[in-house]
Amino acid sequence: MTEIDGSWSRVPGNATGWLAELDPDHGSTGFEPPRRPDAAWLLHAMYVWEDGPVATTHDHVHRSVREAGLADGSPSSDAPAERGVEALLAGAVVTGTGLGRSGHPGPGWRRLRWSELADRLGEPPVPRGEYPGRRCLRAARPTGSWSAAIEPPAEGGLDREGWRRLVQLLALHSPAGSETRCRAFYSPLLTADWEHETVLAGRLGDAVALYDHPGMPSCPTNFWAEDRSWVVHCHWDLWGTKVAGPRPLVRDLLGDPDLEALRLPWTS
Known part of the structure; x- marks a missing residue:
């Protein structure tokens, strides 16, 4: 059993329904959340x-x-x-x-x-x-x-170093820290499964390993805390990853020296 298999389990049923309500026009490329109450885009590293x-x-x-x-x-x-x-x-x-x-x-x-x-x-x-x-x-x-x-920047997924740093910052801004329960959605463009939804459940402290999921070509399309306090969105056709959540989290993303982030108000 791989680390992914031991730490993350498949979620049955429709776990992304609430995301579809926020962004009803998408799904195959992921769901773009609005500000919750703030948002920033992490620019994929080049x-x-x-x-x-x-x-x-x-x-x-x-x-x-x-x-x-x-x-x-x-x-x-x-x-x-x-x-x-x-x-x-x-x-x-x-x-x-x-x-x-x-x-x-x-x-x-x-x-x-x-x-x-x-x-x-x-x-x-x-x-x-x-x-x-x-x-x-x-x-x-x-x-x-x-x-x-x-x-150049990769399309469809945050860079490895950026993903690792993002997970660290998400833990700092989650009440349960690395024990925060999370969900990871992989869009049909990644799974090639258009009949069944692919959502995994696990701990935020184990999320770094998701980057190298042996069955996926990229990091999750959407990643969120079970309490929905923050949501991450990696659009398969873009060079940026959106993080929507509390203002202190977004402020730290914008000021972190290991990341390059900016607000794009017209996307929220």
Whole structure:
């Protein structure tokens, strides 16, 4: 039995009904809670090679590898199905953006704050009226592809380091601390199960392990305390994670040096 299996159990029935009432237009990508009474977005971390960005993009690297016949570590197959996929993707641009789990790339890389890059570009990190996602920081990728010296924000899930720090702060702002009972919802886009709801129940102190759930490609889509005092929302198509809860919690998220958070009032 894995740590996940021992600490988190499946919740039968409809456990997300109250979230659906808050956000009735969504579900497959998760439920976005309104302020409770406050909210902030955690911007998914990105990283830059310490020597700085380069003109070569992720798309350039991808095309060079394919032209050399080294895609997926081996020469391209001549199978008709694979040739069809190659033809379909021939004009696509590889952006460099990952999907799901992400984290610090290792030695030689440093955290690149959205605010730092936005100041350099002369634009806001998140334009007014937008969500943190593909419409942000466009000047950094004029061709659609990021510099190969930048690991851009992952789509669909908070970065590993951010998730760990978020769990710590949630414990500090929950009366029962790490013993707080929580629920974790994984959307059908993660589970590929459109017939049954996937919700797990467990302790907040065991939530760090959810990031590496062996059956899921990302952190939970929604995560909340059983008393509903706070709710976390990771939209599968976005580069940001929303946390709605008490004002002291949001204030600490905004001021935490290990996170990059901001309020987006038009999303609440």
